[in-house]
Amino acid sequence: GxxxxxxxxxxxxxxxxxxxxxxxxxxxQATTMFWYRQFPKQSLMLMATSNEGSKATYEQxxxxxxxxxxxxxxxxxxxxxxxxxxEDSSFYICSARSxxxxxxxxxxxxxxxxxx
Amino acid sequence: QQQVKQSPQSLIVQKGGISIINCAYENTAFDYFPWxxxxxxxxxxxxIAIRPDVSEKKEGRFTxxxxxxxxxxxxxxxxxxxxxxxxxxxxxxMGMTGNQFxxxxxxxxxxxx
Numbered sequence: 001g002x003x004x005x006x007x008x009x010x011x012x013x014x015x016x017x018x019x020x021x022x023x024x025x026x027x028x029q030a031t032t033m034f035w036y037r038q039f040p041k042q043s044l045m046l047m048a049t050s051n052e053g054s055k056a057t058y059e060q061x062x063x064x065x066x067x068x069x070x071x072x073x074x075x076x077x078x079x080x081x082x083x084x085x086x087e088d089s090s091f092y093i094c095s096a097r098s099x100x101x102x103x104x105x106x107x108x109x110x111x112x113x114x115x116x
Numbered sequence: 117q118q119q120v121k122q123s124p125q126s127l128i129v130q131k132g133g134i135s136i137i138n139c140a141y142e143n144t145a146f147d148y149f150p151w152x153x154x155x156x157x158x159x160x161x162x163x164i165a166i167r168p169d170v171s172e173k174k175e176g177r178f179t180x181x182x183x184x185x186x187x188x189x190x191x192x193x194x195x196x197x198x199x200x201x202x203x204x205x206x207x208x209x210m211g212m213t214g215n216q217f218x219x220x221x222x223x224x225x226x227x228x229x
Contacts, residue, residue, distance in 0.1 A: 006159070009157075034217075042221070042222070043220065093159045095159075104150055105162070105207075105217055107160045109157075109158050110159045112157070
């Protein structure tokens with residue numbers, strides 16, 4: 001089945017630094033990838049929709065200058081949390097859908113970000 | 117505004133019992149309803165999905181029941197096992213190619229041996 005690989009699975013960084021999270025579709029091409037944030041025992045909150053070759057679309061309330069998204073190829077999207085603060089600590093999950101359409105959403109295994 | 121409402125928030129079931137999780141939606145434009153299973157520290161994994169042209173879909177021990185007129189759908193887990201203990205999310209979108217998936221708030225299922 002379709003596989004979405006997310007890296008790293010865990011990262012600890014100091015306040016003020018930036019962290020990059022990668023999301024790769026391993027066996028299919030994804031024109032669209034989605035980035036979610038999940039707080040403990042809560043649902044997935046869509047942060048942004050990443051389209052290959054164009055600017056990401058951010059959901060209301062998500063700071064685009066803080067959460068930089070790049071979708072440079074059909075198999076790779078990156079999320080960079082810039083100038084991270086403790087309140088950015090969360091579980092970030094990416095998902096992707098095959099460019100052929102009619103395919104369900106497949107999720108990566110998430111990245112646990114802890115900002116100290 | 118929560119587009120998809122899910123209940124219960126948590127559920128405890130004895131091994132061998134039936135687990136039932138319910139979801140309701142308002143937007144009649146939704147026409148694709150997947151269920152995802154998430155284990156701690158992992159991303160959600162697609163479990164089973166249904167389109168509104170059928171009232172039921174079964175895959176192994178997992179069954180989705182769909183009531184279009186009531187705008188409700190539910191997940192039934194037959195012969196629940198401790199390994200089924202996870203968080204389950206229902207979702208809805210406008211077609212499988214719809215960009216926006218709306219997720220329920222999740223149900224934490226615990227199956228007691």
